[in-house]
Each structure stands twice: as C-alpha cells, then as structure tokens.
Amino acid sequence: MATTATAAAAITGSASLRSDGTALSLCSYDSSGGLPRQALDLRLHPSIWAAARLRGRISCSALSQSTVSASKSSELKSGPKDFLHISDFDKETILKIINRAAEVKAVLKSGDRSFLPFKGRTMAMIFAKPSMRTRVSFETGFFLLGGHAIYLGPDDIQMGKREETRDVARVLSRYNDILMARVFSHQDILDLAAFSSVPVINGLTDYNHPCQIMADALTIIEHIGQLEGIKVVYVGDGNNIVHSWLLLASIVPFHFVCACPKGFEPDEKTVEKAKSAGISKIEITNDPKEAVKGADVVYSDVWASMGQKEEASYRKQKFQGFQIDEALMEIAGPKAYFMHCLPAERGVEVTNGVIEAPNSIVFPQAENRMHAQNAIMLHLLGL
Numbered sequence: 001m002a003t004t005a006t007a008a009a010a011i012t013g014s015a016s017l018r019s020d021g022t023a024l025s026l027c028s029y030d031s032s033g034g035l036p037r038q039a040l041d042l043r044l045h046p047s048i049w050a051a052a053r054l055r056g057r058i059s060c061s062a063l064s065q066s067t068v069s070a071s072k073s074s075e076l077k078s079g080p081k082d083f084l085h086i087s088d089f090d091k092e093t094i095l096k097i098i099n100r101a102a103e104v105k106a107v108l109k110s111g112d113r114s115f116l117p118f119k120g121r122t123m124a125m126i127f128a129k130p131s132m133r134t135r136v137s138f139e140t141g142f143f144l145l146g147g148h149a150i151y152l153g154p155d156d157i158q159m160g161k162r163e164e165t166r167d168v169a170r171v172l173s174r175y176n177d178i179l180m181a182r183v184f185s186h187q188d189i190l191d192l193a194a195f196s197s198v199p200v201i202n203g204l205t206d207y208n209h210p211c212q213i214m215a216d217a218l219t220i221i222e223h224i225g226q227l228e229g230i231k232v233v234y235v236g237d238g239n240n241i242v243h244s245w246l247l248l249a250s251i252v253p254f255h256f257v258c259a260c261p262k263g264f265e266p267d268e269k270t271v272e273k274a275k276s277a278g279i280s281k282i283e284i285t286n287d288p289k290e291a292v293k294g295a296d297v298v299y300s301d302v303w304a305s306m307g308q309k310e311e312a313s314y315r316k317q318k319f320q321g322f323q324i325d326e327a328l329m330e331i332a333g334p335k336a337y338f339m340h341c342l343p344a345e346r347g348v349e350v351t352n353g354v355i356e357a358p359n360s361i362v363f364p365q366a367e368n369r370m371h372a373q374n375a376i377m378l379h380l381l382g383l
Contacts, residue, residue: 101375116146137370169195199380238266249280259291
C-alpha cells in the first residue's frame with residue numbers, strides 16, 4: 001500500500017468528494033507512486049486526501065466558491081495589523097498596549113510562568129543592523145510567554161541583495177506567526193509589511209524606532225505617574241528616536257522639545273505632522289540650556305548612530321555644548337529624570353555622573369523594552 005506522502009504526491013488529476021470527506025472517482029493519477037494510470041473509484045484515507053489537498057494537486061468541483069475565496073484571502077491581512085509607526089494607532093489603543101505591558105510585566109516579576117499565550121507560535125527576527133537590546137528583549141520576551149524566536153542575522157538573508165524583500169516576506173510569513181525586523185532603510189519595513197501575511201513589527205529603521213518609545217512611555221508612567229501633560233526634552237541629533245517621539249506627540253498630548261545643533265534638526269514633514277495634529281506642544285530649538293528648563297524628562301542618544309560612525313569626529317565638533325552633564329541637569333531641576341535609549345558613549349553625549357545618578361532611569365527603561373514589545377505582540381496577535 002502506498003504511504004500517505006507517496007499517494008498524495010502521485011495524485012495529479014481531479015476528484016469528487018463523498019459526504020464523509022474522502023475522494024471518489026479520481027480522473028487520473030501518476031504511476032510514479034506505484035499506482036496504475038487509469039480511472040477508478042478509489043476511497044482515499046483522510047490523511048492522504050488532506051496531504052494531497054495541501055499540495056494543491058487535487059481540484060475539487062465540490063469545493064464551494066466561498067471556501068476558495070477564504071483560502072485566497074487568508075494570505076492577506078485585514079486592517080492595520082503591523083506595528084510600524086506609533087501614529088498608525090489612536091491614543092486609546094496606544095495607552096491600552098502600555099497598560100497591558102505593565103500587567104504582563106507584573107506577572108513575570110511575580111515569578112509566575114504559567115502565562116504562555118505564545119505557546120506553539122514562532123517569530124522570525126530579521127537583523128540587518130545588529131543589536132543587543134532588540135535581540136535579547138524580543139527573543140527572551142517571546143520565550144517567556146511560551147513562543148520560539150528565530151534569529152536571522154545580517155549574513156543569513158542579505159535582504160534586498162541576495163533575495164528581494166517581497167520574497168523574504170512571503171516566505172517567512174508562511175513559516176511564522178509574526179515577523180520583526182531591524183533594518184536600515186525604512187522602505188524595507190514598509191515592503192515587508194506590504195507582502196507579509198502575518199504581522200510585522202518595526203524593530204528600528206533609520207526613520208523611526210516605535211518599540212523604544214513605547215518602552216519609554218511605560219517607564220515614564222511608572223516613575224512620574226502619567227504621560228499626558230509632561231515635558232520631555234530631547235538633546236542631541238534629530239534622529240529616528242526624535243521622529244518616534246514626534247509621532248507619539250501627534251496622538252498623546254504632552255510637551256516635546258528637541259534641542260539640536262543647526263543642520264541636525266529632525267525631518268521637517270514629521271515635525272509638521274506632529275504640529276498640525278494640534279495635540280501636543282512641539283518645539284525645535286538650538287538652545288539646550290533654555291530647552292531643559294522645567295523638564296520632567298531629559299533624553300539623549302548617541303550623536304553618531306550606526307551607519308554614521310565615519311562622521312563621529314565631525315559630529316563631536318558640531319555638537320559641542322549639547323552634552324548632557326551635571327550642570328545641564330541642574331538647570332532642568334531636581335525632579336527631572338534622565339533617559340537614554342542606549343548604547344551610550346559616556347563622556348560624549350552624556351557624562352558618567354549623569355547616567356549613574358539617582359534620577360537616571362536608563363536601565364529600567366532598557367528592561368521595559370521587553371515588556372512593551374510583549375504587549376505589542378499580544379495586541380497584534382489578538383491575544
């Protein structure tokens with residue numbers, strides 16, 4: 001008797017269905033599987049029938065049009081099920097995700113390991129840019145909630161070089177329940193999402209870093225008690241972190257100030273988007289000392305991000321006066337917290353004294369990457 005795999009592979013014709021789901025009256029089938037090429041009445045074992053249907057080798061007139069349509073549409077996402085920009089969601093949804101992050105964090109902190117919503121699920125993690133926090137926070141978080149994460153480093157795929165992004169998306173989404181990508185070009189994450197049939201998470205692009213800002217928002221709420229109405233002052237390069245803060249400010253009301261050297265301001269269209277939303281007070285300035293006055297949070301990032309290291313010496317010259325030191329934090333006031341998305345270059349954009357001070361919440365902020373991302377994944381998977 002032919003095995004399930006052999007029999008399923010041998011079927012090349014069409015069949016009708018009995019009411020019990022087995023096949024009747026095969027029109028033809030291939031002798032390569034040890035079966036004669038002739039028409040006969042054959043009752044297939046359900047496992048063979050299922051395998052053959054999965055291979056797409058049997059066409060059944062008994063299948064309804066609605067079943068065929070459902071099969072085709074199952075490869076398409078209905079609605080915004082990706083996490084690419086914070087501003088893709090409304091205020092209620094963003095705050096709901098942050099609240100869920102706090103709840104799941106409390107469960108994990110209690111030592112309870114019975115909450116396993118990701119059990120039986122897999123996540124593919126694409127890294128064009130290497131990272132300690134992004135990899136460990138996603139991989140550990142997904143594992144702690146029962147799932148399995150697969151790391152794909154810069155040399156594993158070479159997306160856009162060895163294989164087109166749209167092909168990568170369609171292949172990986174057939175293997176996995178969710179995709180996360182940390183890439184250079186923002187277009188890459190947009191292309192992944194456009195062609196993936198499962199949710200895609202932006203783990204960072206040159207344009208924005210939404211997972212980081214979700215973790216930052218959780219951290220601020222934990223230490224200040226609220227996000228709405230506070231003053232956040234970012235000092236440094238108008239980079240992807242700033243863009244994500246601006247997108248958050250377009251849906252949640254707070255006062256955001258970016259103090260940067262001339263020529264290093266954030267993207268004009270993103271600034272205009274945040275201002276035109278009329279939700280938050282937005283300021284772009286070149287005076288860090290004036291900017292930090294009355295700040296609830298003073299925030300910094302490296303002056304030369306990944307891919308800009310050849311500009312490091314030039315940027316150090318241009319960013320003179322923008323280092324966050326003890327004197328600048330004193331202007332901000334005794335209640336101001338210091339935040340940094342890490343990695344930090346101590347002695348460059350921030351002094352060692354500031355990053356190690358009691359009001360520095362850099363490391364709780366880093367921990368919250370995992371909790372915020374867990375909540376994002378729970379939301380995208382509808383769990």
